[in-house]
Each structure stands twice: as structure tokens, then as C-alpha cells.
Amino acid sequence: MNDVAVIGAGMTVFQRRLKETGKELSYLATKMALEEAGITKKDIDMVVMGSAPDAFDGIHQKGENLLDGAAGAGKPYVRVFNGGGTGVFAPIAGWWHVASGVADIALVVCEEKMGNCYPHPQTAFRHIWDPILDRPLAPNLVWLFAMEMNRYMTKYNIKKEDIARVAVKNKRNAVGHPCAQLPDEKITIEDVLNSEMMAWPVQRLDISPPSDGASALIFCSKDKVRQFTDDPVWVDGVGWNIDSTMWTNRDLSFPRYVANAARMAYKMAGIHNPRKEIDFAEPYDPFDYKELHHMEGLLLCNKGEAPILTREGVTERDGNMPMCPSGGLMGVGNPIAATMGQKICELYWQLAGKAGKRQIPTDPQVGVGQAWGDIMQMATVAVLRRG
Amino acid sequence: MAKKIEGSPGYAPGTRVSTKDIVQKKISYSWWEPEVQYSWSMGQAMSKFIMGLKDGKILGRTCIKCDRVLVPPRMFCEYCYGPTDNWIELKDTGSIETYSISYLDSDARRIKDPILIGVISIDGASPQHGFMHYFGEMTKEEIHIGMKVKAVWKAPKDREGAITDIKYFKPLKGGGKK
Numbered sequence: 001m002n003d004v005a006v007i008g009a010g011m012t013v014f015q016r017r018l019k020e021t022g023k024e025l026s027y028l029a030t031k032m033a034l035e036e037a038g039i040t041k042k043d044i045d046m047v048v049m050g051s052a053p054d055a056f057d058g059i060h061q062k063g064e065n066l067l068d069g070a071a072g073a074g075k076p077y078v079r080v081f082n083g084g085g086t087g088v089f090a091p092i093a094g095w096w097h098v099a100s101g102v103a104d105i106a107l108v109v110c111e112e113k114m115g116n117c118y119p120h121p122q123t124a125f126r127h128i129w130d131p132i133l134d135r136p137l138a139p140n141l142v143w144l145f146a147m148e149m150n151r152y153m154t155k156y157n158i159k160k161e162d163i164a165r166v167a168v169k170n171k172r173n174a175v176g177h178p179c180a181q182l183p184d185e186k187i188t189i190e191d192v193l194n195s196e197m198m199a200w201p202v203q204r205l206d207i208s209p210p211s212d213g214a215s216a217l218i219f220c221s222k223d224k225v226r227q228f229t230d231d232p233v234w235v236d237g238v239g240w241n242i243d244s245t246m247w248t249n250r251d252l253s254f255p256r257y258v259a260n261a262a263r264m265a266y267k268m269a270g271i272h273n274p275r276k277e278i279d280f281a282e283p284y285d286p287f288d289y290k291e292l293h294h295m296e297g298l299l300l301c302n303k304g305e306a307p308i309l310t311r312e313g314v315t316e317r318d319g320n321m322p323m324c325p326s327g328g329l330m331g332v333g334n335p336i337a338a339t340m341g342q343k344i345c346e347l348y349w350q351l352a353g354k355a356g357k358r359q360i361p362t363d364p365q366v367g368v369g370q371a372w373g374d375i376m377q378m379a380t381v382a383v384l385r386r387g
Numbered sequence: 388m389a390k391k392i393e394g395s396p397g398y399a400p401g402t403r404v405s406t407k408d409i410v411q412k413k414i415s416y417s418w419w420e421p422e423v424q425y426s427w428s429m430g431q432a433m434s435k436f437i438m439g440l441k442d443g444k445i446l447g448r449t450c451i452k453c454d455r456v457l458v459p460p461r462m463f464c465e466y467c468y469g470p471t472d473n474w475i476e477l478k479d480t481g482s483i484e485t486y487s488i489s490y491l492d493s494d495a496r497r498i499k500d501p502i503l504i505g506v507i508s509i510d511g512a513s514p515q516h517g518f519m520h521y522f523g524e525m526t527k528e529e530i531h532i533g534m535k536v537k538a539v540w541k542a543p544k545d546r547e548g549a550i551t552d553i554k555y556f557k558p559l560k561g562g563g564k565k
Contacts, residue, residue, distance in 0.1 A: 009396070010396060012399070012400050013399045013400065013401035013402075015403045015404075017403070017404045017406065017409070018401045018402060018404065020401060020402060028400040028401060029400075031400075032396060032397070032400065036395070058419065058421075119494050119495075119496070120495040122491075122493070122494060123493070123494050123495070126493055131425075131427045132427065132429050132433050132437065132550070133433075133459060133518055133519070134519060134550075136549050136550050136551045137519060137520065137521065137550065137551070138492065138493045139493060139519070140491045140492065140493050140494075140495060142487075142489070143487050143489055143519075147486065147487050147504075147505060147506060148485070150485050150486060151532070154485075176394075178392045178396060179396060197488075198489075198491055199487045199488065199489035199490065199491055200487055200488035200489075200527070202487070213401070246459065246461075246465070248484075248515070248516075248518050248519055249457075249458075249513075249515050249516050249517075251515055252485060345396075349394070349395040349396075354394060354395040355394055355395065357393075359394070
């Protein structure tokens with residue numbers, strides 16, 4: 001396999017509604033990534049598009065709709081999709097385009113426009129439930145996460161205030177992010193605990209917002225990378241794994257599929273002790289408890305230990321193991337696939353020393369990013385390293 | 388283009404708009420309401436399971452090789468990837484595996500009286516084998532993980548062959564206490 005480096009990244013504003021179309025957002029994010037890499041559309045060999053359920057945009061097979069904005073016209077182009085896992089799966093697909101040797105330079109574009117859907121993007125989520133067993137019960141997708149959060153809290157005796165700390169940390173971290181939808185310097189644990197009850201134990205400030213947005217990333221082969229930078233950031237390992245769709249037959253307290261995906265990525269990256277060898281992480285945080293759940297799934301701590309480490313400040317930007325220095329989905333926003341901006345673009349910006357106000361002060365060398373999707377079953381993981 | 392920012396991303400493109408901008412037609416937009424219907428054949432496993440519910444029975448399927456009793460039942464085992472073996476009638480009791488107290492309906496509209504919803508592990512099936520359903524005849528203070536529950540069925544004449552032929556699960560006698 002060829003070594004693969006990142007040479008550019010881009011990201012639009014994340015917001016509940018943006019005026020630009022999905023195609024225009026794809027163009028804006030791609031343009032920024034091309035500018036950072038110092039290349040143009042003609043230098044791109046192949047394009048990967050990542051976008052989650054068509055039902056949000058309201059345009060079926062939206063890969064084609066987004067194509068022109070993603071610099072894909074006239075090129076090998078493919079859309080990949082695994083729900084919330086897409087934000088890290090699309091860059092994994094971009095990576096294999098280059099690692100396999102079929103492309104020297106691959107562009108990855110991720111887009112989501114949830115604001116198109118009325119009365120609420122939740123209405124579109126109705127259509128992902130099993131039509132025979134689940135839909136007659138008129139479910140809301142938040143139920144799934146509430147049930148998983150409850151199981152996790154009960155099994156490890158976790159207090160809600162320790163989960164709320166994640167929301168506070170990430171919304172504060174997002175203050176340094178120019179694209180952020182919900183940065184909040186002054187938010188407190190009490191604000192989270194006093195916010196509207198949605199589906200116990202999930203409250204309003206435990207959830208990331210639905211958003212519009214796009215992000216882009218450019219991968220380059222080892223042979224060509226010295227044309228662009230003397231200090232590349234490398235993709236050292238990737239992993240993905242999916243558990244059975246029979247979600248009512250699984251113990252929801254631990255995401256074993258995340259651990260499987262992490263082991264695959266760590267093995268490829270030559271990482272034997274992730275707790276010591278990984279300097280920071282961007283675990284997927286559409287809900288505050290998910291950062292904790294995923295920290296454990298990524299084998300960065302013991303089961304049930306993530307809330308304790310969070311309480312002790314270990315996961316703060318200046319702690320020993322920073323989590324979501326970007327501000328995550330909780331602070332920057334959750335345009336599903338486009339969260340590649342926080343989960344992978346941020347790894348690149350941090351490792352390249354380009355994260356500005358969000359920069360981790362301890363000179364990180366290795367970071368892991370992860371996303372999670374489908375019916376609480378899909379994990380996608382990538383390990384990036386400073387050259 | 389937004390102003391230059393120190394650090395990456397170097398600027399933040401995109402134009403924020405609000406719902407009000409759309410309602411008041413301050414921005415151009417088009418509107419579409421799809422009209423589409425679907426019917427799903429329930430297949431071999433689910434047809435039998437759902438017809439069982441109509442008869443007031445919860446049916447499972449055994450995988451002898453994996454030593455599992457599967458609920459919901461399926462005709463093949465996702466682990467050993469062989470055909471499953473036999474139908475088995477289970478009790479209509481179980482325990483609460485996890486639950487939520489929901490103030491949201493399926494369109495994320497707020498509701499005043501919360502829905503008690505969760506996953507029930509059915510007695511006699513393998514651990515964590517069961518399905519999602521409502522809970523009733525208990526308060527949101529009483530409900531807890533591990534609570535023993537029993538199905539409350541619709542009257543036979545009202546059953547139509549659906550998961551909702553069970554109205555909800557109620558505390559099994561003495562199961563309401565924490």
C-alpha cells in the first residue's frame with residue numbers, strides 16, 4: 001500500500017439553515033481545500049463524495065446533484081454512505097483511492113443540508129426504522145440514544161452531571177472555531193442539567209443541533225507530497241466495522257463495533273498501546289454521552305472510566321488526552337457527513353499546527369478521529385500522524 | 388467571502404439564514420410535498436411472528452448451533468450464518484433492558500404526557516433478546532432497568548397482526564418496586 005498524506009482541508013459555516021445549495025456549499029469547502037493545497041481542479045485525479053440520508057436534502061441519489069460542486073464532473077467520482085459514519089468513512093474511501101495506487105491526488109467532499117426538511121429533520125429519520133417492528137410505535141430517533149445513554153449510565157453508575165461536562169467542554173472549545181453553530185463560552189453544567197427534557201435522560205443541551213454545511217479534504221501519495229509540503233500529515237491507519245442490525249439484541253452499554261474498528265486502524269498504524277501512543281482524539285459526539293462511550297470504544301480508557309477522566313480535566317484541550325479540541329458536533333454543529341470537518345480536517349489542522357485558537361498546546365504527534373452511524377452499529381476510525 | 392481568520396479554516400464561507408427569512412419570503416425557495424406509499428411483505432420470519440401476536444403469543448426461533456433463542460425471530464442466524472432450527476413459544480413476560488421517558492413525538496413535536504418506551508428482554512429467550520415497546524400502568528418514577536414486566540394485549544377481536552397487538556408492557560405482579 002502507498003503512504004497517504006493530507007495536503008489541504010476546507011469547511012463552510014455550520015448553521016441550522018444556510019442560503020447556499022448543497023452544491024454551492026460543496027464548492028465553497030472544496031475551493032478552500034484546493035487553495036490550502038495550492039492546486040486546482042485539474043490536479044485532482046478522483047473524487048469521493050460523502051453525504052448521509054437523501055431524505056434530509058429531499059433529493060434522491062444526491063451524489064449526482066452535488067457532483068458539479070464537488071469538482072467531480074469529468075472525473076472518476078463515487079458517493080459513499082453509512083449514515084453518521086460517513087464523515088470518517090468518506091475520507092477512508094479517499095485514502096484507499098490513493099493507498100491502492102489508482103490515484104495520486106484524491107479529493108473528499110462531504111455535504112449535508114438538513115434544513116431543507118420540514119417540519120423537522122427528525123421526520124426524515126422516521127424512515128430509517130424497521131417498518132414492521134418499530135414504525136407502528138411512531139418512534140423518534142432520539143429514543144434510540146436515550147435508551148443507549150440510560151443503559152450506559154445504569155451499567156456504570158454514571159451521573160448526568162458527569163455527562164453534561166462533555167457538552168460544556170465542547171461548546172466552550174467551539175468558541176475558537178470560525179464555523180461553529182453553538183459555541184458558548186459561558187455555558188455551565190447547570191445550564192445543561194436545567195435544559196428542556198426531550199427523552200429522558202436526553203435533554204436539549206445534551207444533543208448537537210441539525211445543521212447545513214460542507215467540508216473537504218485532499219489526499220496525496222507519498223511520491224508527490226514533497227511538491228506541496230515539507231511537513232506532511234500522514235494517514236497511518238483506517239478501520240471500520242458494523243454490528244448486527246438487531247439492535248434490541250445487543251448490550252448497548254459498550255460499542256464493541258467501535259473497538260473492532262479501532263483495533264483494525266491501530267494495527268495498521270502500528271499502535272500497540274493507544275492510551276500512550278495517541279495524543280488526542282476526535283470521538284464522534286452527536287450527544288454528550290457519545291464522546292464518553294466512544295472514548296471507551298476507541299480503547300483510550302477502561303469501560304466506565306471516561307466520565308471520571310472528563311471530571312478530572314484529562315480531556316480538556318490542555319489536558320493529557322484532549323477530546324474534541326475542535327468543539328465537536330456539540331459545539332460546531334452536526335451536518336451529518338460534513339462533520340468530517342471536526343473529525344478528520346481538525347486532526348490535520350491540529351497536527352499541522354494550523355488550528356489557531358483551538359491549537360492543542362502540547363505539540364501533538366498522533367490523533368484519532370471516529371464517526372458512528374446507522375442504527376447504533378457502524379464505526380469508522382482513522383489515525384493521523386505528523387510527519 | 389468572510390474575513391480572514393488566524394488559523395485553519397482560514398475563513399468561514401456560507402450565508403446564515405433563519406426560518407423567518409423563509410416564512411417571510413426574504414429568500415427565494417421552492418417547495419415540494421412528496422406523496423408516496425409503500426407496502427412491505429413481512430417475509431417468512433416476521434409473518435409467523437406477527438401472526439403469533441394476533442393469537443396472543445410471542446414466538447422465537449432457535450439456533451441450535453449457537454445455543455440461542457432469537458427474538459425477534461429470523462430464518463437464518465447472523466453469527467453462524469446457517470438456517471435457524473425451530474419455532475418456540477415464549478412467555479409474554481420479560482424484563483426492562485433499557486428505557487426512555489419521551490416528551491417528543493415522531494416529528495420532534497413536544498408532548499405533555501411522556502411516552503414510556505424501551506426494550507424488553509423476553510423470558511425464555513437468550514439474554515438481550517426482545518424488542519422495543521411501550522410501558523404502561525407504571526409511573527415514570529417507578530420504571531427502572533431490570534423491572535419485571537408482562538404484556539397487556541388488545542382484545543382478540545381488535546388484533547390486526549401488528550406489533551401494536553400488544554398495547555404495552557405493565558409491571559409483573561410485584562415488579563413495580565425498585
